Amino acid sequence: MSQSYNRGLIEDFGRWKEFSAGMWAWIFHKFTGWVLIGYLFTHIAVLSTSIGGAQGETTMVDGEAVNVYTATLQGLEGLFLVRLLEIGLLAVAVFHILNGLRLLMVDLGVGLEAQDKSFYASLVLTGAITVASVPTFLTGVSI
Amino acid sequence: MAERYSSFTPGGTGWFLQRVTAAFLVVVLAFHFFLLHFVNHAYEVTFLGTEARMQNIGYFLTMVLFLITAAFHGVNGVYNALVNQGLEGTQKKVVLAVLVIAGVALVAQGIYVALAMRGMI
Numbered sequence: 001m002s003q004s005y006n007r008g009l010i011e012d013f014g015r016w017k018e019f020s021a022g023m024w025a026w027i028f029h030k031f032t033g034w035v036l037i038g039y040l041f042t043h044i045a046v047l048s049t050s051i052g053g054a055q056g057e058t059t060m061v062d063g064e065a066v067n068v069y070t071a072t073l074q075g076l077e078g079l080f081l082v083r084l085l086e087i088g089l090l091a092v093a094v095f096h097i098l099n100g101l102r103l104l105m106v107d108l109g110v111g112l113e114a115q116d117k118s119f120y121a122s123l124v125l126t127g128a129i130t131v132a133s134v135p136t137f138l139t140g141v142s143i
Numbered sequence: 144m145a146e147r148y149s150s151f152t153p154g155g156t157g158w159f160l161q162r163v164t165a166a167f168l169v170v171v172l173a174f175h176f177f178l179l180h181f182v183n184h185a186y187e188v189t190f191l192g193t194e195a196r197m198q199n200i201g202y203f204l205t206m207v208l209f210l211i212t213a214a215f216h217g218v219n220g221v222y223n224a225l226v227n228q229g230l231e232g233t234q235k236k237v238v239l240a241v242l243v244i245a246g247v248a249l250v251a252q253g254i255y256v257a258l259a260m261r262g263m264i
Contacts, residue, residue: 037217077186
């Protein structure tokens with residue numbers, strides 16, 4: 001198996017039908033990574049309302065002056081869509097963590113022969129943890 | 144192996160730091176999600192509650208370190224993903240510069256926010 005061959009561009013999504021478990025793991029890891037770094041920028045932007053909040057800035061909620069940070073966070077959490085997005089974020093984060101652990105093992109050369117099985121295990125565990133978290137994420141919100 | 148298919152420089156610190164930050168983030172991200180969604184609930188977060196949590200110096204420093212490692216890991220990850228897509232030459236340098244600026248700005252703003260939450264600004 002020493003002949004060389006051109007595999008083309010590493011990420012040629014046109015060949016998705018030929019992708020193996022390891023390739024899917026790699027693509028999912030990248031997709032979840034993009035989501036997580038995008039979220040981190042959004043997260044810091046939302047939490048930046050604490051700068052005004054620390055200086056006593058308020059906003060009116062139901063005729064009552066509420067700290068702008070408290071009002072922003074609780075206002076967002078009061079939206080059903082935001083709760084759904086949070087469940088999605090948990091799914092994305094859990095998969096990235098579990099597959100990340102899998103990648104650390106691969107880097108260390110541990111269990112290489114089971115790398116495809118550990119990818120499927122990451123998917124199943126992600127699904128289970130996400131489903132189990134739904135009641136917690138939907139507490140105190142209505143559609 | 145006629146060709147290498149990695150976005151990392153052989154023996155470079157990029158590969159190593161991506162792994163070190165990953166190991167740290169696995170633990171802290173799980174802690175963060177658990178603390179703010181299962182122990183405390185996100186819909187009950189108030190400025191006073193956040194301020195109280197940030198008074199603990201260990202928690203404050205962990206959150207700042209969490210921000211720095213996550214920003215590095217994320218920005219470095221994006222850079223590697225783009226290199227995988229075939230980014231080269233001037234484009235590669237420009238993308239790197241933009242990502243470094245975005246990452247530094249994120250960390251600077253995040254630290255400012257953390258200080259405000261601790262009542263230091």
